[in-house]
Amino acid sequence: MGIIIHGGNARSSAMRAIAEAKNANFGEAEKLIEESNEELNKAHRIQTDLIQAESRGEKTEISLLMVHAQDHLMNAMTVRDLAIEIIDLTKKTINI
Known part of the structure; x- marks a missing residue:
């Protein structure tokens, strides 16, 4: 369940980062990407332990x-990368 929870949190943070960027709030977007990274690290640690x-x-x-947990984690990683x-x-x- 930890992989699912942390993967879901990571995906949510990445999606919120995109929304912030659309509003030109790049500082907040970067903060949310960092949150996403931290959540992915937590999920990855659980996966590594397994x-x-x-x-x-x-x-x-x-x-x-x-x-499902593995799928959820990979999805979250993809969303973060795309974000x-x-x-x-x-x-x-x-800037153009």
């Missing part, structure tokens, strides 16, 4: 919830 446990021979049940690009493009458009 991977390390499995490498030690501890079995992790592959459930629909686990698949960074959208913010950059918005900055360039406003």
Whole structure:
């Protein structure tokens, strides 16, 4: 559940960052991207712990919830990456 929670928080922060950039609030947009990064780091730590446990021979049940969590995390990472690009493009458009 931690991966889902932190992934969802990361995605929400990235989406809010885009909204702030659309309003030329680039300082707030950058702050929200940093929040997104922090949430992704938390989710990634949980994922890494699961991977390390499995490498030690501890079995992790592959459930629909686990698949959903991984999908949620990858989605959040993609949204964050795209938000960074959208913010950059918005900055360039406003400066023209």
